[in-house]
Amino acid sequence: MGQITLSQVTKSFGDVQVIPPLDLTIQDGEFTVFVGPSGCGKSTLLRLIAGLEDITSGQIDIDGKDASDLPPAKRGLAMVFQSYALYPHMTVRKNIAFPMRMAKIDPEEQNRRIEAAAKARNVTDYLDRRPGQLSGGQRQRVAIGRAIVREPAAFLFDEPLSNLDAALRVGMRLEISELHKRLATTMIYVTHDQVEAMTMADKIVVLRAGYIEQVGSPLELYKRPRNKFVTGFIGSPKMNLIEGPEAAKHNAHTIGVRPEHIDISTTEGLWSGVVGVSEHLGSDTFLHIHDTGFGDMITVRADGEISLKHGDKVFLTPRTDVMHRFDDKGLRIE
Amino acid sequence: MGHRSADLLSDPLDHPDQLQDRSPPIFLGFDWTLENYAVVQERSNYMRFLWNSVIIAGGSTLLGIIIAVPAAWSMAFVPSKRTKDILLWMLSTKMLPAVGVLYPIYLIFVELGILDTRLGLTIVLMLINLPIIVWMLYTYFKEIPGEILEAARMDGATLREEILYVLTPMAIPGIASTILLNVILAWNEAFWTLNLTAANAAPLTAFIASYSSPEGLFYAKLSAASTMAIAPILILGWFSQKQLVRGLTFGAVK
Numbered sequence: 001m002g003q004i005t006l007s008q009v010t011k012s013f014g015d016v017q018v019i020p021p022l023d024l025t026i027q028d029g030e031f032t033v034f035v036g037p038s039g040c041g042k043s044t045l046l047r048l049i050a051g052l053e054d055i056t057s058g059q060i061d062i063d064g065k066d067a068s069d070l071p072p073a074k075r076g077l078a079m080v081f082q083s084y085a086l087y088p089h090m091t092v093r094k095n096i097a098f099p100m101r102m103a104k105i106d107p108e109e110q111n112r113r114i115e116a117a118a119k120a121r122n123v124t125d126y127l128d129r130r131p132g133q134l135s136g137g138q139r140q141r142v143a144i145g146r147a148i149v150r151e152p153a154a155f156l157f158d159e160p161l162s163n164l165d166a167a168l169r170v171g172m173r174l175e176i177s178e179l180h181k182r183l184a185t186t187m188i189y190v191t192h193d194q195v196e197a198m199t200m201a202d203k204i205v206v207l208r209a210g211y212i213e214q215v216g217s218p219l220e221l222y223k224r225p226r227n228k229f230v231t232g233f234i235g236s237p238k239m240n241l242i243e244g245p246e247a248a249k250h251n252a253h254t255i256g257v258r259p260e261h262i263d264i265s266t267t268e269g270l271w272s273g274v275v276g277v278s279e280h281l282g283s284d285t286f287l288h289i290h291d292t293g294f295g296d297m298i299t300v301r302a303d304g305e306i307s308l309k310h311g312d313k314v315f316l317t318p319r320t321d322v323m324h325r326f327d328d329k330g331l332r333i334e
Numbered sequence: 335m336g337h338r339s340a341d342l343l344s345d346p347l348d349h350p351d352q353l354q355d356r357s358p359p360i361f362l363g364f365d366w367t368l369e370n371y372a373v374v375q376e377r378s379n380y381m382r383f384l385w386n387s388v389i390i391a392g393g394s395t396l397l398g399i400i401i402a403v404p405a406a407w408s409m410a411f412v413p414s415k416r417t418k419d420i421l422l423w424m425l426s427t428k429m430l431p432a433v434g435v436l437y438p439i440y441l442i443f444v445e446l447g448i449l450d451t452r453l454g455l456t457i458v459l460m461l462i463n464l465p466i467i468v469w470m471l472y473t474y475f476k477e478i479p480g481e482i483l484e485a486a487r488m489d490g491a492t493l494r495e496e497i498l499y500v501l502t503p504m505a506i507p508g509i510a511s512t513i514l515l516n517v518i519l520a521w522n523e524a525f526w527t528l529n530l531t532a533a534n535a536a537p538l539t540a541f542i543a544s545y546s547s548p549e550g551l552f553y554a555k556l557s558a559a560s561t562m563a564i565a566p567i568l569i570l571g572w573f574s575q576k577q578l579v580r581g582l583t584f585g586a587v588k
Contacts, residue, residue: 073487073490079484079485081481082481085481085482085485098489098499103490
């Protein structure tokens with residue numbers, strides 16, 4: 001129903017190739033997240049799938065049919081934008097009705113779907129207001145409502161939560177996940193927020209400069225990042241990367257240890273250092289350890305109750321069983 | 335000659351024999367009369383001039399908008415490498431003194447047989463104001479977030495539906511102020527209207543000019559004619575104030 005296949009897809013703007021030949025298959029019903037730093041081509045890739053940008057070469061199949069040259073309207077996809085992109089001159093009701101009006105769905109059916117979408121998205125009370133009178137979270141709910149009523153083959157989300165404040169973001173994240181569980185429709189979600197990627201995705205696609213660095217489930221990416229770049233995107237705080245003699249002990253150019261895989265002690269351990277900033281989150285404490293002799297500081301995740309302060313001398317012991325090793329090209333060594 | 339613009343309104347109310355140089359001008363200490371309005375209306379057919387003005391100003395603006403909306407749409411939303419150059423080139427045509435092209439245009443008009451016709455004037459005024467219409471609409475369209483139009487495309491709208499149901503309603507304040515400004519510009523345009531008309535298509539500018547003749551200036555009648563000429567546009571401006579202000583401070587909801 002909603003399988004999307006990209007074969008040797010490229011995109012160039014003038015002489016600049018932003019997407020080098022790329023192959024990707026998104027299974028029907030899968031929640032796929034594109035992550036990567038800004039300018040990595042994740043939004044461009046989404047827009048190519050949407051049809052808002054023309055591909056330079058290659059082929060995009062939606063539902064097994066070649067959609068490469070179809071206009072966005074004919075691809076049967078719905079998109080939710082970062083800026084919500086609601087029609088400011090229409091009421092919420094008319095906004096939600098717009099795709100059905102374009103599809104010439106009969107008005108009674110339209111009303112039925114509007115009521116259902118508004119109820120599910122909790123915006124029934126605002127149906128006669130204009131988008132300008134709604135808060136950010138309400139606007140995004142309306143935008144999602146507008147996407148649902150089309151009953152699309154797949155939903156495309158372009159950083160839909162970046163304009164919301166932190167608390168709302170968590171709530172909306174759950175709503176979108178629940179929506180996916182309920183509809184079981186293919187969803188492609190672009191974000192630079194790795195928490196969103198980890199919590200929502202069935203499959204994460206990590207992109208850098210248009211290249212796919214790794215594709216896998218959140219836990220695969222967490223447990224076995226293919227290279228140093230992926231480590232920077234999966235896991236928070238970031239994995240500690242250590243080069244030099246300490247890495248050589250493990251027959252690697254670089255070793256990677258996640259902050260949660262380091263034991264901290266005030267009496268004994270493999271490495272030593274001095275506590276810099278400690279960030280108390282309540283449940284956890286993130287300690288930034290200096291003077292370890294590794295160049296960069298080491299981040300350690302410790303218990304929330306830990307009582308270490310700036311300047312305290314501490315000892316660190318990495319858990320070698322979950323240590324990651326990388327060669328001089330930054331690629332993972334098994 | 336201590337004539338002030340404020341006298342424009344009070345002068346037609348003067349008796350002709352009181353019409354002398356005055357300093358300071360007299361506002362209230364005279365006998366009031368509406369006689370000059372009657373004289374002006376009697377001597378020249380105001381309604382005919384008014385009708386010509388309405389047709390020429392309205393027609394040229396409407397024609398201009400019809401051409402400019404798609405032009406501004408393409409320049410604002412699908413710009414090419416040359417878009418900026420084209421915009422500047424269009425504006426550069428406004429830098430040319432009109433009198434510089436009077437002769438060729440006059441000859442073209444004679445050739446086409448549209449001298450002293452409303453059609454000819456409508457076309458010429460549309461063309462001279464087109465750069466401004468396109469520029470204004472381009473600026474307003476630029477304010478509309480592209481994502482909203484993309485959302486319309488994703489929602490299944492064709493290009494026509496996108497322009498009709500999404501772009502145009504969102505740009506209405508901008509389009510309204512563009513229309514108003516261009517009606518005013520065309521209404522008051524005097525160079526081409528005076529040079530390309532004689533009797534048939536002469537609008538209100540020609541009506542005013544007819545009261546400043548080689549035999550002397552008839553202040554009272556000239557003022558009466560001017561007041562009558564600006565009245566319609568003044569009223570239009572008054573009623574569209576709100577739209578105009580909204581248009582000039584236009585911003586789309588994000």
